[in-house]
Amino acid sequence: MFPAAIEWSSAAPPNSAFSIGLDAEMIGSFYVLSGEELTLPQAEIRALIETYAPAAKTQSLSSRVISSNLNDSALIQRVSRRAAYCRFGGEFLCAADSVQALADGISKSIIDPDSSFEVSSETLDRSLVGDLGALIKQRTGARVSLEEPQCVFQVESTDRGLVLGLSRSGFKKFSWRQRRPRARKFFLPSAIYPKLACLLVNLSRVKEGEVFLDPFCGTGSLLIESSLMGIRTIGSDLTRWIARGALLNLKGLSMDFEGILRCDATAAKLPFHSVDGISTDVPYGRASSTRGKETETIVREFSAQASEILARGKGSKYCVIMHPSHIKFDFDSTAFELAERHFIYVHRNLTRAVSVLRTR
Numbered sequence: 001m002f003p004a005a006i007e008w009s010s011a012a013p014p015n016s017a018f019s020i021g022l023d024a025e026m027i028g029s030f031y032v033l034s035g036e037e038l039t040l041p042q043a044e045i046r047a048l049i050e051t052y053a054p055a056a057k058t059q060s061l062s063s064r065v066i067s068s069n070l071n072d073s074a075l076i077q078r079v080s081r082r083a084a085y086c087r088f089g090g091e092f093l094c095a096a097d098s099v100q101a102l103a104d105g106i107s108k109s110i111i112d113p114d115s116s117f118e119v120s121s122e123t124l125d126r127s128l129v130g131d132l133g134a135l136i137k138q139r140t141g142a143r144v145s146l147e148e149p150q151c152v153f154q155v156e157s158t159d160r161g162l163v164l165g166l167s168r169s170g171f172k173k174f175s176w177r178q179r180r181p182r183a184r185k186f187f188l189p190s191a192i193y194p195k196l197a198c199l200l201v202n203l204s205r206v207k208e209g210e211v212f213l214d215p216f217c218g219t220g221s222l223l224i225e226s227s228l229m230g231i232r233t234i235g236s237d238l239t240r241w242i243a244r245g246a247l248l249n250l251k252g253l254s255m256d257f258e259g260i261l262r263c264d265a266t267a268a269k270l271p272f273h274s275v276d277g278i279s280t281d282v283p284y285g286r287a288s289s290t291r292g293k294e295t296e297t298i299v300r301e302f303s304a305q306a307s308e309i310l311a312r313g314k315g316s317k318y319c320v321i322m323h324p325s326h327i328k329f330d331f332d333s334t335a336f337e338l339a340e341r342h343f344i345y346v347h348r349n350l351t352r353a354v355s356v357l358r359t360r
């Protein structure tokens with residue numbers, strides 16, 4: 001929990017979040033999403049909040065900003081650092097309809113006067129961001145540092161007005177470049193980028209120490225991301241040399257993982273058990289990579305096995321499948337329900353769908 005995160009300077013602040021119509025119960029943290037993709041960034045944050053705090057609620061404030069009543073600073077940091085499409089996550093300070101009113105809403109002691117801070121925004125005009133920085137400096141006595149700030153104030157314009165948040169641990173920078181498909185030891189054109197792979201792992205709602213499986217692992221893009229998150233990672237691929245290539249990629253990046261098998265993921269008895277979550281990018285397009293099976297058949301046959309290998313008795317489990325949107329998505333509906341579906345436009349002839357299945 002936050003140590004006195006919100007200390008209003010007057011008893012009844014005129015610029016409280018409630019006056020601009022935010023639900024009182026949603027005031028704990030907020031997250032700023034990158035502008036790419038339509039519904040996936042919000043889905044990723046909701047999935048991670050569900051992973052770490054199943055009882056917490058979320059509310060969308062605009063397409064780029066989502067708030068939650070999650071108010072545990074360690075969990076807010078974990079969620080926002082794991083989320084591939086999140087630019088900021090921090091404690092919710094206040095909301096108002098002007099920059100001046102926002103500054104009036106923060107307590108003088110919100111940060112140590114000896115510390116440094118930066119004000120950042122994805123949606124607000126730079127001059128307004130500068131004005132807010134000057135007002136926070138005046139109010140708290142802290143100094144502005146754009147190079148290495150100890151705290152980041154984040155201000156965003158939302159459908160409900162301006163919101164202000166604070167991250168006391170600065171903010172993350174991802175290093176996707178080092179893990180891009182071409183930079184790995186083993187490459188195939190079907191390899192996906194680490195940012196998307198990270199998101200797919202996050203949608204499976206698996207935590208550190210739990211078991212994650214990608215049964216159609218290809219070059220191992222999802223396996224790399226889940227290993228990096230401290231998740232016990234297993235993978236498989238139908239083709240021996242591809243499974244070996246994935247192994248080479250994970251070893252090449254010094255990843256800690258459980259194993260990668262050569263295995264047909266549509267077979268009747270799969271050699272896995274007690275898996276906490278599955279996410280995968282099923283084969284399509286080239287008959288050679290599917291040994292002649294249609295993608296529809298692969299999805300149907302794998303989903304019929306998937307519920308058998310998921311761990312039982314610990315609440316719902318998820319199986320996330322990325323597939324071309326045009327296929328008939330036929331899954332085992334006795335074991336799973338379709339919880340969500342999202343779309344990613346790739347080019348004129350390909351839109352991907354991400355179908356999130358949840359055990360019944």
Ligand SMILES: C[S@@+](CC[C@H](N)C(=O)[O-])C[C@H]1O[C@@H](n2cnc3c(N)ncnc32)[C@H](O)[C@@H]1O
Nearest residue numbers: 191192216218219221237238264265281283289
């Ligand atoms: C779309 S690719 C996965 C790409 C992967 N996400 C990556 O980033 O490299 C699908 C993979 O499924 C494998 N595959 C095809 N049929 C399979 C089956 N029945 N069981 C397991 N793997 C299969 C193919 O060899 C291919 O490597």
